[in-house]
Amino acid sequence: MSTETTPRTTAAALLPLVGGPGNVTSVAHCMTRLRLGLRDRSLVREDALRALPAVLGVVEDDTYQIVLGPGTVARVAPELERLVTAPATPATPTTADDLRAKGEELKTARRRRNATPVKLALRRVANIFVPLIPALIGCGIIAGLNGLLVNLAWLPAITPALTAIASGFMALIAVFVGHNTAKEFGGTPILGGAVAAIVVYAGIAEVTAFGVTLSPGQGGVLGALAAALLATYVEKRVRGRVPDALDVLLTPTVTVLVAGLVTIYGLMYAAGEVSATIGTAADWLLVHTGAFAGLLLGGLFLPLVMLGLHQALIPIHTTLIEQQGYTVLLPLLAMAGAGQVGAALAVYVRLRHDRSLRTTIRSALPAGLLGVGEPLIYGVSLPLGRPFVTACAGGAAGGAFVGFFSMLGDKVGSTAIGPSGWALFPLLQGNHGPALTAAVYGGGLLTGYVVGFTATYFFGVPVCDSAVDEN
Structure with missing residues (x-):
């Protein structure tokens, strides 16, 4: 141009x-x-x-x-x-x-x-959480940088400030979830945020519900989501029944009071149990079935993306980040992109005379390496058919590799959701130091590339296309 x-x-x-x-x-x-x-x-x-x-x-x-x-x-x-x-x-x-x-x-x-109701519900979940991703990425990278500085004992005067910058958003993420939930479901966003703020309010530790002392953050983003949904329901019911002259006084008061009490005396405890179960289940799966879980997650993620069902994982990622500081699922899922890159490279090698397709691959490959897989999916593997399947095989192999190391006790997680591929390296965090964490993740990517390439090279290119290319 x-x-x-x-x-x-x-x-x-x-x-x-x-x-x-x-x-x-x-x-x-x-x-x-x-x-x-x-x-x-x-x-x-x-x-x-x-x-x-x-x-x-x-x-x-x-x-x-x-x-x-x-x-x-x-x-x-x-x-x-x-x-x-x-x-x-x-x-x-x-x-x-x-x-x-x-x-x-x-x-x-x-x-x-x-x-379908399921797809509509998942789109709404995405509309709630996707706007939060830029803040999760920014704060996640700062948290990783701060952890590195702490481990190296560098700049001790500035690390407390970086901790505050990285942690402030996560401490109040429930408020943003509540705001977005009310907005998505037709309520007043600020009322959704106000009720969700109860979940993270420090003074909640002085409240005893059914013999159990509550703790700030109990229930996390799931509790905030439920609280804001309830607030939206209450607001709509009240607004349809009070005189217009009293609406500005009664509707917000009743909404916050009713939804707030139910949140304190029910939703926080229930959501806390669900959140704890999610964390426990994720740890158990990786410790006991890591290789198999990685194989399934890495192999099925591309089809989940195609169906839009991957959006159901967003609240789970967010819950794990809130609980443990990182999500152990995202690095496994990121292996699907590695399989996709390997498959595209094999197509590039096999179909040497298809200039149009090779141009598409060359232009889309840098984005694919950084975890943006749509150009390769919709421009290469899905239209060809078989390479999409062999790309899934590469993702499964990479996921199994990372999952196997989880079984050995070497966790690999991400402090934020959104990026994958090479772009995930700055967000990596594990339980055995950054070098080993990066090595395991890098090994998974390499495995995904190699298996995706090999499977596609030998089985993923239709025989007729390959024969035409060789003539």
Whole structure:
């Protein structure tokens, strides 16, 4: 390109290819994807969209998702939203366009009605926790740096400050979960946060419920989630029954009081038991069945991503980080990306004369090494079929490798969720020092690369494609 690519120029290039500002109903983003609500998907020029240098892939779901990669998507999304909401020159309405837009709205409504309750629930879970990921990553990296400084006895004057910076968010994460939960389920966000704040309030240690003294943080993010859900339910019930003149006084008071009392005298204890069970189960699985658990988790993660079911793991990761300081599940799941990279490399080697496919692999491989797997999944392995299966085999082998060391007592965890691949190294934490932790994780990645490559090279490329390539 002759001009510099900036978030604004990228947004300006994307907008006409998705039908223009009039076709965009919503703009949102997660860690890697720009999520657009579109009135009429037939207006999307997908081939031209995929050809843009900034676009790593495209995924169609309840929203139209454009994979831009971490960092880039966070800068492009606000620029695109600014362009979409900018005042437009008046245009003469056309009946055909209006009818087409209305038809697309009806199709979208039908798609939503046909969505399964499980997938809808998981999307809502993701909407609650995904906005927290940037803070988890930032604080996680600072916590890892601080741990290294403490172990080396360097800069002792600054490590307490770094501890405060890294730990402040995690100490109050329940409040953010409560705020996002109420927002997602149609309540007043600040009331959800207010009730969830009870979970982490230091004075809760003076409360005895059913003969048990409560402790700050008991129940963690699960308790905060349940408390905010209850607060939203109470708020809606109260608001529909009080006079408008008294709404501003009675609704928040009754909401916080009722939901707060139930949280203290029930939800905190119940959620605490569930959280403790999650931590105990994760430890037991890795100690007693580490290799097998790693094989399953590493091998099944790509299909879980395809089905959207991986979102169910977000609260579990967050609970483990809150309890133990790191999640032992994420490094196992990250091995799926390693298998994907190995499979893509094998396809690159076997199909030497398929220039288009090799160009796709070259452009997507750096993102794949850093844990952004969508470009390789949707651009290479899934369309070819077999490489997707052999990529899962590579992920299973890498997961088994890391899980085997867990059985030997060498835990490998991540202080935050979101990154994987090489990008996970700064977030690694274990029970036997950073060098051994990084070595085990690196060994798992290498295993995933090798097995994914080997399985794909010999079994993953269709015979007809390979024969055509060799002629």
